[in-house]
Amino acid sequence: MKKWNxxxxxxxxxxxxxxYVGLKxxxxxxxxxxxxxxxxxxxxxxxxxxVMLIISILIATTSEGPILFRQKRVTQYGRIFTIYKFRTMxxxxxxxxxxxxxxxxxxxxxxxxxxxxxxxxxxPQLINILKGDMTLVGARPEVIHYxxxxxxxxxxxxxxxAGVTSEASIQYKDxxxxxSKADKADEVYIRCVLPEKMKYNLAYLxxxxxxQDLKVIIHTVFALFHK
Numbered sequence: 001m002k003k004w005n006x007x008x009x010x011x012x013x014x015x016x017x018x019x020y021v022g023l024k025x026x027x028x029x030x031x032x033x034x035x036x037x038x039x040x041x042x043x044x045x046x047x048x049x050x051v052m053l054i055i056s057i058l059i060a061t062t063s064e065g066p067i068l069f070r071q072k073r074v075t076q077y078g079r080i081f082t083i084y085k086f087r088t089m090x091x092x093x094x095x096x097x098x099x100x101x102x103x104x105x106x107x108x109x110x111x112x113x114x115x116x117x118x119x120x121x122x123x124p125q126l127i128n129i130l131k132g133d134m135t136l137v138g139a140r141p142e143v144i145h146y147x148x149x150x151x152x153x154x155x156x157x158x159x160x161x162a163g164v165t166s167e168a169s170i171q172y173k174d175x176x177x178x179x180s181k182a183d184k185a186d187e188v189y190i191r192c193v194l195p196e197k198m199k200y201n202l203a204y205l206x207x208x209x210x211x212q213d214l215k216v217i218i219h220t221v222f223a224l225f226h227k
Contacts, residue, residue, distance in 0.1 A: 001030065001159070008078045011155050019156035019205045032210045037136050041129040052123055055086055055115065063109045065091030068124055073141035075162040078155075081133040083141055084124035088112025105176070118224055125164050137213040138163025139201040142194075149190050157201045160208075165220045168200035173223060 001024060004012065023030065056067045069087040072080055089107040108116065115121040128134040134141065141162030150157075163169075172178075175193055182188035204212070 001027075002077065011078070011158060013152045013155070015151075015153040016156045016159070019202070020159060022206060023159055023208065026208060029209050033135065033213060036210060036213070037129050040136060041126040045126050045130075048123060048126075051120075055120060055123070058111050059087055059109075062111050063087075063090065069121075072144060073162065074144060074147045074158070075133050075141055076158060076160060078147070078158050080144065081128070081141075083133075084127055086112075086115055086121040086124060088116050088121045122164055129164070133161065135161040135163050137165060137204075137216045139166055139204070140169055140197075145186075146190060146194060149194070153202065154198050156205060157198065159205065165216060166201060167204060167216055167219070168197040170216075170219055170223045171200060172197055 001020075004017070004020060007016075007020075059067050065087055067087060069085045069089070070082050071085075073083045075081050088109060089105075089112055090109060112121070125134055129136060138160050139157040139162060147158075172193065175189075178193060179185040179188060204216075
């Protein structure tokens with residue numbers, strides 16, 4: 001981790017500091033977390049390559065546009081990076097609607113709906129993990145627009161890299177249903193959904209350990225099978 005005075009000025013507040021001190025005392029756990037990320041993501045990329053190839057062919061042959069969806073997100077220390085996902089919407093979907101996706105969103109393709117249901121669209125993020133932009137378990141990376149709405153305490157989630165999965169992701173795996181009932185999905189997400197998800201993300205920082213990460217990964221797998 002960076003030294004306190006090296007953090008972005010916006011993160012140097014008292015509420016972030018309490019989380020910073022807790023994580024600073026877990027240096028060995030953080031080192032093992034990175035080793036774990038590299039080992040698991042590399043193995044999964046090798047094992048799942050045939051699956052990812054089939055998904056790529058399905059996307060390319062059923063809708064116009066690139067196979068991968070790229071978007072600017074925010075990760076550790078507020079750094080901007082490009083996240084990779086399999087494209088699940090029509091091309092240029094961001095110009096046709098909100099930044100969040102709602103249930104029965106007309107922009108989602110038929111293949112995309114299946115990929116989103118089982119989170120298969122997230123597989124390319126294994127590349128993000130190897131690059132160091134993301135981690136297996138951690139707060140999901142938000143777009144810049146939503147990060148600008150973070151409270152001082154929420155900024156503590158930027159002490160660690162953004163994650164592929166988290167307890168918040170599991171608990172709010174059906175957030176599209178909630179947002180589908182809103183007239184202004186972006187506003188509802190910022191006012192209602194984001195603060196609740198952050199409660200889980202901040203609790204994770206307090207409880208962080210490699211063992212806790214394993215529990216979240218197992219919980220994620222069970223949640224997907226249950227779905």
